[in-house]
Amino acid sequence: MKITVDFEECLKDSPRFRATIEEVEGDVCELESKLDKLVKLCIGMIDAGKAYNAANKQFVNGIRELAQQSTRDEVIEVNRQTSFDLKHRKSPILFDQAQRSIKTQLQTFVKDDLRKFKEAKKQFDKVSEEKEAALIKNAQAPRNKQHEVEEATNILTATRKCFRHIVLDYVLQINVLQSKRRSEILKSMLSFMYAHLTFFHQGYDLFSELQPLMKQLGGQLDQLVVDAAKEKRDMEQKHSTIQQKDFSNDDTKLEYNVDADNGIAMEGYLFKRASNAFKTWNRYSWRWFSIQNNQLVYQKKFKDNPTVVVEDLRLCTVKHCEDIERRFCFEVVSPTKSCMMQADSEKLRQAWIKAVQNSIATAFRDKGDDGEKLDRKSSTSTGSLDSGGELKERSLKGESALQKVLAIPGNACCCDCGQPDPRWASINLGITLCIQCSGIHRSLGVHFSKVRSLTLDTWEPELLKLMCELGNGVINQIYEARREELGARKPQPGDPRHEVEAYIKAKYVDRRFVRQPSDEELRNKVVSLSKQEKRLSSSSEHLPPRPPPPTPKLRPGSNASGQTDAAESPPMPMPATLPPPSPCKEVVFYEPKEYSPGLQLYWASCARSLPDMAEALAHGAEVNWVNTEDDKRTPLIMAVQGGSLVTCEFLLQNSANVNQQDAQGRGPLHHATMLGHTGQVCLFLKRGANQNAADIDEKTPLTIAVEAANADIVTLLRLAKMNEEMREAEGPYSQSGDETYQDIFQDFTHMASNDPDKLNRYQQYDPQRP
Numbered sequence: 001m002k003i004t005v006d007f008e009e010c011l012k013d014s015p016r017f018r019a020t021i022e023e024v025e026g027d028v029c030e031l032e033s034k035l036d037k038l039v040k041l042c043i044g045m046i047d048a049g050k051a052y053n054a055a056n057k058q059f060v061n062g063i064r065e066l067a068q069q070s071t072r073d074e075v076i077e078v079n080r081q082t083s084f085d086l087k088h089r090k091s092p093i094l095f096d097q098a099q100r101s102i103k104t105q106l107q108t109f110v111k112d113d114l115r116k117f118k119e120a121k122k123q124f125d126k127v128s129e130e131k132e133a134a135l136i137k138n139a140q141a142p143r144n145k146q147h148e149v150e151e152a153t154n155i156l157t158a159t160r161k162c163f164r165h166i167v168l169d170y171v172l173q174i175n176v177l178q179s180k181r182r183s184e185i186l187k188s189m190l191s192f193m194y195a196h197l198t199f200f201h202q203g204y205d206l207f208s209e210l211q212p213l214m215k216q217l218g219g220q221l222d223q224l225v226v227d228a229a230k231e232k233r234d235m236e237q238k239h240s241t242i243q244q245k246d247f248s249n250d251d252t253k254l255e256y257n258v259d260a261d262n263g264i265a266m267e268g269y270l271f272k273r274a275s276n277a278f279k280t281w282n283r284y285s286w287r288w289f290s291i292q293n294n295q296l297v298y299q300k301k302f303k304d305n306p307t308v309v310v311e312d313l314r315l316c317t318v319k320h321c322e323d324i325e326r327r328f329c330f331e332v333v334s335p336t337k338s339c340m341m342q343a344d345s346e347k348l349r350q351a352w353i354k355a356v357q358n359s360i361a362t363a364f365r366d367k368g369d370d371g372e373k374l375d376r377k378s379s380t381s382t383g384s385l386d387s388g389g390e391l392k393e394r395s396l397k398g399e400s401a402l403q404k405v406l407a408i409p410g411n412a413c414c415c416d417c418g419q420p421d422p423r424w425a426s427i428n429l430g431i432t433l434c435i436q437c438s439g440i441h442r443s444l445g446v447h448f449s450k451v452r453s454l455t456l457d458t459w460e461p462e463l464l465k466l467m468c469e470l471g472n473g474v475i476n477q478i479y480e481a482r483r484e485e486l487g488a489r490k491p492q493p494g495d496p497r498h499e500v501e502a503y504i505k506a507k508y509v510d511r512r513f514v515r516q517p518s519d520e521e522l523r524n525k526v527v528s529l530s531k532q533e534k535r536l537s538s539s540s541e542h543l544p545p546r547p548p549p550p551t552p553k554l555r556p557g558s559n560a561s562g563q564t565d566a567a568e569s570p571p572m573p574m575p576a577t578l579p580p581p582s583p584c585k586e587v588v589f590y591e592p593k594e595y596s597p598g599l600q601l602y603w604a605s606c607a608r609s610l611p612d613m614a615e616a617l618a619h620g621a622e623v624n625w626v627n628t629e630d631d632k633r634t635p636l637i638m639a640v641q642g643g644s645l646v647t648c649e650f651l652l653q654n655s656a657n658v659n660q661q662d663a664q665g666r667g668p669l670h671h672a673t674m675l676g677h678t679g680q681v682c683l684f685l686k687r688g689a690n691q692n693a694a695d696i697d698e699k700t701p702l703t704i705a706v707e708a709a710n711a712d713i714v715t716l717l718r719l720a721k722m723n724e725e726m727r728e729a730e731g732p733y734s735q736s737g738d739e740t741y742q743d744i745f746q747d748f749t750h751m752a753s754n755d756p757d758k759l760n761r762y763q764q765y766d767p768q769r770p
Helices: 007-012 015-047 052-069 074-080 092-140 146-199 204-208 211-243 346-367 369-387 390-398 400-406 435-444 461-469 472-479 497-509 519-539 597-606 610-618 635-642 645-653 668-675 678-686 701-707 711-730 739-754
Strands: 264-272 286-292 295-299 307-310 317-321 329-333 338-342 424-426 431-433 451-453
Touching: 007 015, 007 146, 007 211, 015 052, 015 092, 015 146, 092 146, 146 211, 264 346, 286 346, 317 346, 329 346, 400 461, 424 435, 431 435, 431 472, 435 451, 435 497, 461 610, 461 645, 472 610, 519 597, 597 610, 597 635, 610 645, 635 645, 635 668, 645 678, 668 678, 668 701, 678 711, 701 711
Parallel strands: none
Antiparallel strands: 264 286, 264 338, 286 295, 295 307, 317 329, 329 338, 424 431, 424 451
16 A cells, blocks of 8 residues: 555654655645646647647647656556557547546546645644644743643643644545546546547557557556555545544653664754843744754754754753743753753653753763763863853843833833733833733734833833833823723733723723813923923033044944945044034924824924823824924924934834925935934934935935034945845845944944944034035
């Protein structure tokens, strides 16, 4: 019995099984394409009687192509060795036989058998995704929440059981299809050959040579039908036997076998923690691990080259990890690095730890005295790594964002339900959230809330400052102002999810608890913000000049544009004294025709007041509101005028358009360049600002920066242009471009956020300057 996909292998769901399934699916897809083509050619032959000669030649070529697609099948390969030298006549009898032998039979095979295969494939793909989601949920279940752990474990058990039933059905369908296709195709070809034999009486001598072959194929067809029926009964019996097995104990069967024929002592799926500086767990980070040749390796797909995690297991130790949030984790530690992995259950974790320990012991027995030396070296190295400060230092760095944000009053509990010790945040609202509320916020969409982890994600300095200037207390004063007045109950930790979700939607989507200001209150707020902006402007009019800082480092032998010829780009001369930046247009408050939340956002952006900006957005202000009475400026342009990097970041996180222009054709990047705000220029370039846009004077940001002799901004603009050209040259699938660009932009970003005094290379911009 010839089985294309083994039933036992499919239960492992290994990369070998996935690779086989992928190959079979591609083969079936190609078979369907060839059969469809053959049927259409047959129809064309029937309809085009006058052009029968050409259509028949194409039809024969289609048969040969089908034989080439099945070169590994000896039965169908016979058709490739057969040549058809047919007399080309038009006859209803021949076309009727072709209709019945080719079109009807093959179309029935395509519509019935291939349709069953597609339905089985659709069920298999669906249950594979459900299993994948169950694995992720089971892995993410926190140790201290038993009900979530039990729920995740039950879902995973049920999903795996369903997956095994579906995959067995799918494998059965594949094997039956592969067995049946040979007889169906051969049956169609044989019927068509007999149709030609009946029609071509005058060509009997030509077909007399094929008659022995046809008799042979007829005998083979009879045998194939008998074999196919027997194979089907055997496979259905085996399928039924395996399906009756007890799957109540859902742990994957893993056995350590040091004498395995393929050299693999142990293999199976494990989650792997990333080895970057942030030690994150990616949701798709499971890999097929194996212990072979005294090494620990993993691979994602069967055809991928194995990635070596540990070169020599004799230099390693393995230990449980109980001090982290995830369950069933263990760590393999070597003198140079460590690898954190997670199993699906405690039983599997113990099996892997025992397998690694046995592999270490086996390696020492094989190497004899050399093993003792390596053991001493291993224990010394790993001991220093376990007790050293490197891992501790890394963990502290990873917790710095959490510590800074939770230090803000009110942030120590979830903003929406009060759950202590939140680990998530909404960066456009500036609040902290528990894991349940963060999931609900994600479901609202990024236009309402952008969720990020305080422990797993990277935090830019400007985002941390944004979080520290808002916080749960500020936002709740805005979004829960009328909650008590309306008698709405705020959720508590442990409340049902649907109640919490209804409250959060009412709070942020419907804004049911926001207190709308009266016209007088709105007017007083706008006037107050304009006066606050004047005080901020007057306090920065007489700042002492500062010396220019050294330019951020470039690669050896390269300049800002990525070239090595320094003679072509001499450094621009800098003035001895640098006056403080002044706005290119004086910001003057005037009595507007109408007061609106958009006008409040406009002046709050200039006054650098994030709470007032958040209040304006809650009152319905459009983030890209245009002030038609003031050169069509937007809140983002006014945030540039105010000189606050955090204010710009807040607007961008709330979907502000970084390329919206004023009446002079100048976008935020133009204004930031004119004012010499290097940090804002860096921020806008990272957010996709169009540096090629020109104002009504046909000046681009680079032209303005060169005229103002601002070396830092010129460097940033040229680097951004160089990086854009490199991406275009590398094609649509290129990544972030040159590493120099990334390094220098990172230097400017941290400098602008943490030490803005260093970015003071500015000469007063004069539009009339030649």
